[in-house]
Each structure stands twice: as structure tokens, then as C-alpha cells.
Amino acid sequence: MQPKLKSKVRCADRAVGEVTRIIVDPLSREVSHIVVGDGAGALERQIPAAQVETVTEDAVQLRGTSSEMAQFPAFQREGYVTIREVEIAHLEDHLHVEPGEVLVPVPELERNVKRRTFFTNFTHAIGFLLALPLAFPVLKYVMKPMYAPFDNRWIKIGNAGKVKTEDVGVQFKFKKSVKEAFMPEAEVDKNVWVLKASPAVLEGVYKGKDLEFKDHSGQVIWTNKRDVPYVAYSGKCPHLGCGYKWRNVPKLGRQIFLCPCHLSIYDPSGKVLDGPAPRPLDPVPIRVAANGDIEIIDVEFKAGTRAQVRIV
Ligand code: FES
Known part of the structure; x- marks a missing residue:
């Protein structure tokens, strides 16, 4: 059974919150991590699936204690996209999790945002330069009345x-x-x-x-x-x-x-x-x-x- 969103999460010593997101490996199509939060929007931690001991209908039991869980990294939302934003065939069918914040890592190429932004801006600049000679006469005509001299007759x-x-x-x-x-x-x-x-x-x-x-x-x-x-x-x-x-x-x-x-x-x-x-x-x-x-x-x-x- 796969962990579900909102399932209660327990460590060996105490309850630590609930599953707020589920991260899927797009290659293996298996759950790779769960994200555990306290439900109050405070710090969320990204826990590897290997750390999950048992999963029941509405609860997830983790290995280790709550202080060991605190060693896992804080969850960084910007490194992931929802599975609806990426087109990976049949990924959703394969998962048995409730719809919600089910995430996959942002592909490596997509992470190179600076480079991508540069090319996007460059394309826009070229388009602007090409459009300028066409737009100039129109703009001049439209704006002419605004700069017409006063009538001093x-x-x-x-x-x-x-x-x-x-x-x-x-x-x-x-x-x-x-x-x-x-x-x-x-x-x-x-x-x-x-x-x-x-x-x-x-x-x-x-x-x-x-x-x-x-x-x-x-x-x-x-x-x-x-x-x-x-x-x-x-x-x-x-x-x-x-x-x-x-x-x-x-x-x-x-x-x-x-x-x-x-x-x-x-x-x-x-x-x-x-x-x-x-x-x-x-x-x-x-x-x-x-x-x-x-x-x-x-x-x-x-x-x-x-x-x-x-x-x-
Ligand atoms: S237009 Fe208002 S007082 Fe004359």
C-alpha cells in the first residue's frame, strides 16, 4: 500500500504530523519520498520512502524516533512540479495515491532557468526589433493628436x-x-x-x-x-x-x-x-x-x- 495524502505519521516515540505531499520518481514511477508537516504550515521535512516502516489505510509508521526524523532535509517546493504539469504517460494511472500535491522533481534541463530565460528574452528582443518598423507609423498616427500644437487662431x-x-x-x-x-x-x-x-x-x-x-x-x-x-x-x-x-x-x-x-x-x-x-x-x-x-x-x-x- 502506498502512503496517502493527509495520513497521520508516527515515529517510534510519538506522532509527528501528517503526509502533506508525495514525491514520485518519474523513472521507476514509485513513491520516492513523503513530505511530512505538522498540518499547521510549519516546517515540512522530506522523508525517503525507505524510512517508511508500515502503511495502513490512514497512517504511516516511520522507522526511528522523532529526533532522528529531524535530521532529514526541509522540503524545497521550487525543486518540484505537480504530476499534472509534466506529461509522463500513465504516471497517474500507476499511482494509487489520492489526487492532490503529488510531485515529481523538476527535470534537470528545466532547472537551468537562467539559460532558458536568456533565450526567451533574446527571442522577445528580436521580435520587438522586427516589429518596431511596422508599429512606428501606427503609433505615430495614433499619438499625433496628443502632441498637436494648440490652436492659436x-x-x-x-x-x-x-x-x-x-x-x-x-x-x-x-x-x-x-x-x-x-x-x-x-x-x-x-x-x-x-x-x-x-x-x-x-x-x-x-x-x-x-x-x-x-x-x-x-x-x-x-x-x-x-x-x-x-x-x-x-x-x-x-x-x-x-x-x-x-x-x-x-x-x-x-x-x-x-x-x-x-x-x-x-x-x-x-x-x-x-x-x-x-x-x-x-x-x-x-x-x-x-x-x-x-x-x-x-x-x-x-x-x-x-x-x-x-x-x-
Ligand atoms: S461645473 Fe461645477 S460649478 Fe460649474
């Missing part, structure tokens, strides 16, 4: 004659042709809010400094002068990008920009008065011609961030 949005009252927001709508990634170019509706700002509001917007706008390369493309009264804000709320409105709020006794999405409130200088907006409204580049025509560059910044990060 000036767009005429209307005339300053429409902005009659100081510090009152006036919405200017315009159409812009946009090319999104791989989609065909399309016209989209956009808007900005323009103010003819009083000196106090101008101070709130510019804080005494001209405002520079930069290209994707970091080059300054335009500077809003702090003494030019016309200010234009991007039509997108800096919180999550919703459209906002100019509202007269009698309860506050003032006029404000109100974003209905999450109720962010901004004063005419764009400063956040209330709500979750992480930064003031975003001024955009603006220039006003002698005849009053207003042009802007439709820059956009990432929503939800404290800092302005240009994305368009």
Missing part, C-alpha cells in the same frame, strides 16, 4: 459696442471649426463672457501684472495688458466645464456669474465667491480693434485643477 466674436455697461458680463457666441482626434473637422458652438471692466475689477483680474498666454512649447503668444478694460472669460466653468450665466441676485445685492451645475459663484473679476470651483474664471487672450471689433483666442484650460493647465 484669433477669432472675431463681435463688436465692443455690445458691451455698454461697465462691469456687466455680456455673452458672445461664436462658431469654431474643431478637429477632434480622428474625427472629421466640425463646427461647434462656443462662447465667452466679455466685460468692460472698471479699474477695481481690472485689478482683481490682473493683480497689477500683465497676463501672458503660452503655446504648447512654452513660448508667449499673447499678453493681455492690465490697463485694457476689455476682459474675456472662457465660457467653461473651471470646476467641471459647464456653461455659466450672468445673474442679478437681489438677495446678494449684486450681479455675479453663476454656474448652475454645482452652484459656483464668481464676481465680475472672476474671483470665486462660493461653490466648489478650484480657481477663478479663466481669462482668454483678447484684442479690440480701433473699430471696436473684438477678437479672442479660444484657449481652454483643464477643469477641476487649482492651477491653469492649457489643453486647447
Whole structure:
């Protein structure tokens, strides 16, 4: 009878645990060792089959005492594979052990892992080098939109004659042709809010400094002068990008920009008065011609961030 998994193991003087694994010699197809553990996951010892004195239905009796058993080596799992991982014909049929952790030693060739790993990596490297010229044009095409330069075109949005009252927001709508990634170019509706700002509001917007706008390369493309009264804000709320409105709020006794999405409130200088907006409204580049025509560059910044990060 062959030892079984989970059979109790006794030495001459006391019980020492149970059979946790069985090791089979793949050539002779006989059990060569049993692995004995205390069942609590502690140290397991690999005991040669010759050390087994008797085997009954549910117990294995070893020769010698428990202190002699302690001389046998600790079991090293990495030196073995289960019999299901190796294809040795009829090995399972031949064994009369319960299915479970029945192991055979890792074949000698397989042990040379470093060498095998080197050849595997070498093959992968060759494959990568061969695939690179094919993949490069595809990658370039896919990634092109990510590195496209910003659109710095000036767009005429209307005339300053429409902005009659100081510090009152006036919405200017315009159409812009946009090319999104791989989609065909399309016209989209956009808007900005323009103010003819009083000196106090101008101070709130510019804080005494001209405002520079930069290209994707970091080059300054335009500077809003702090003494030019016309200010234009991007039509997108800096919180999550919703459209906002100019509202007269009698309860506050003032006029404000109100974003209905999450109720962010901004004063005419764009400063956040209330709500979750992480930064003031975003001024955009603006220039006003002698005849009053207003042009802007439709820059956009990432929503939800404290800092302005240009994305368009
Ligand atoms: S998007 Fe404007 S407050 Fe949330």
C-alpha cells in the first residue's frame, strides 16, 4: 500500500504530523519520498520512502524516533512540479495515491532557468526589433493628436459696442471649426463672457501684472495688458466645464456669474465667491480693434485643477 495524502505519521516515540505531499520518481514511477508537516504550515521535512516502516489505510509508521526524523532535509517546493504539469504517460494511472500535491522533481534541463530565460528574452528582443518598423507609423498616427500644437487662431466674436455697461458680463457666441482626434473637422458652438471692466475689477483680474498666454512649447503668444478694460472669460466653468450665466441676485445685492451645475459663484473679476470651483474664471487672450471689433483666442484650460493647465 502506498502512503496517502493527509495520513497521520508516527515515529517510534510519538506522532509527528501528517503526509502533506508525495514525491514520485518519474523513472521507476514509485513513491520516492513523503513530505511530512505538522498540518499547521510549519516546517515540512522530506522523508525517503525507505524510512517508511508500515502503511495502513490512514497512517504511516516511520522507522526511528522523532529526533532522528529531524535530521532529514526541509522540503524545497521550487525543486518540484505537480504530476499534472509534466506529461509522463500513465504516471497517474500507476499511482494509487489520492489526487492532490503529488510531485515529481523538476527535470534537470528545466532547472537551468537562467539559460532558458536568456533565450526567451533574446527571442522577445528580436521580435520587438522586427516589429518596431511596422508599429512606428501606427503609433505615430495614433499619438499625433496628443502632441498637436494648440490652436492659436484669433477669432472675431463681435463688436465692443455690445458691451455698454461697465462691469456687466455680456455673452458672445461664436462658431469654431474643431478637429477632434480622428474625427472629421466640425463646427461647434462656443462662447465667452466679455466685460468692460472698471479699474477695481481690472485689478482683481490682473493683480497689477500683465497676463501672458503660452503655446504648447512654452513660448508667449499673447499678453493681455492690465490697463485694457476689455476682459474675456472662457465660457467653461473651471470646476467641471459647464456653461455659466450672468445673474442679478437681489438677495446678494449684486450681479455675479453663476454656474448652475454645482452652484459656483464668481464676481465680475472672476474671483470665486462660493461653490466648489478650484480657481477663478479663466481669462482668454483678447484684442479690440480701433473699430471696436473684438477678437479672442479660444484657449481652454483643464477643469477641476487649482492651477491653469492649457489643453486647447
Ligand atoms: S461645473 Fe460649474 S460649478 Fe461645477
